[in-house]
Amino acid sequence: MTQLSRLISILTLLKSKRILTSTELAEKYDVSVRTIYRDIRKLEEAGVPIVTIEGRGYSLMDGYSVAPVQFTEKQANALITAEHLVKQTKDASFVEDFDEALTKIKSVFRSSIQEKSERLSDKILVIDDYWYDLEPINSNALSEIQLAITNFNYVEINYTKVNDTERSFRKIEPCAMYSTNQKWILIAWCHLRNDFRAFRIDRIQHFKILPEKFEDRKFNLQEYFTSCPFEDK
Incomplete structure (x- = not known):
């Protein structure tokens, strides 16, 4: 169970039961008591009014109503x-x-x-592979590019291919992405090449999401892999 799932579950239990002990919670979620202490602090930092009853456990302040959880x-x-x-x-x-x-x-x-x-x-694919000895490949653009995919925003990038020191400027329409060998690959319509191209996200040196929208090209990731994709590595 992830920490987020556990926090939500603890909050639900606190609403449904008068008092909960740290030991009781630790046994329920198969974690240490120290982990439960950290979870309680997380909830308190989020504004949940948890009352610590000395020698007995935790309870919610009377009258507290749990607001719906909102995700960005x-x-x-x-x-x-x-x-x-x-x-x-x-x-x-x-x-x-x-x-x-x-x-x-x-x-x-x-x-x-x-x-x-x-x-x-529908725009994500993770290819099962076993290259566990590869060094981790770092990037810092995945979340922003996912927003561009779902909102149909043009993106401008500076891109460097494998074994090439020259950067090229591209204006692209991000369509989908897949993961393989510990790296994420972005499939996008490239206005420089006037065709679909594949870009390793860790090789995008700089990117800018533009406010202007492009028209959905109805790109199908499964169909893409049945053809012979040309990757702009």
Whole structure:
């Protein structure tokens, strides 16, 4: 269970039960008492009025009402991306538990967030691979580019290919992305090449999401892989 799922569950329990002890919570979630202490502090920092009853446990202040949890679009996108990554896990029980937790979380998404998260889910693919000895490849653009995909925003990038020191300027229409060998690949319509191209996100040196929108090209990720994709590596 993720920390987010555990925090939501603890808050629900506090609403349904008068007093909870740290030991009781630790045993329920199979974590240490120290972890429960940190969870309680997280809830308090989020504004939840938890009352510590000396020698007895935790309770919610009388009259407190739990407001619906609100997720930003980027947070929802992160959960959808995690869903695709978790599906590569070989432990069926873990995948099932994650799916159940995510279903509960999705139930509080605003309708506009729900629609866009479903759109993103169709635009992501994680290819099962076993290159575990590769060094981690770092990038810092995934969340922003996912927003551009779901909102149909043009993106300007400076891009460097593999084994090439020259940067090229591109204006692109981001359509989908997939993960393989510990790196994320963006599929986009490139106005320089006037065709679809694949860009390694870690090789995008600079990017700018533009306010102007492009028309949906109805790009299909599965169909893309049945053809012979040309990657602008």
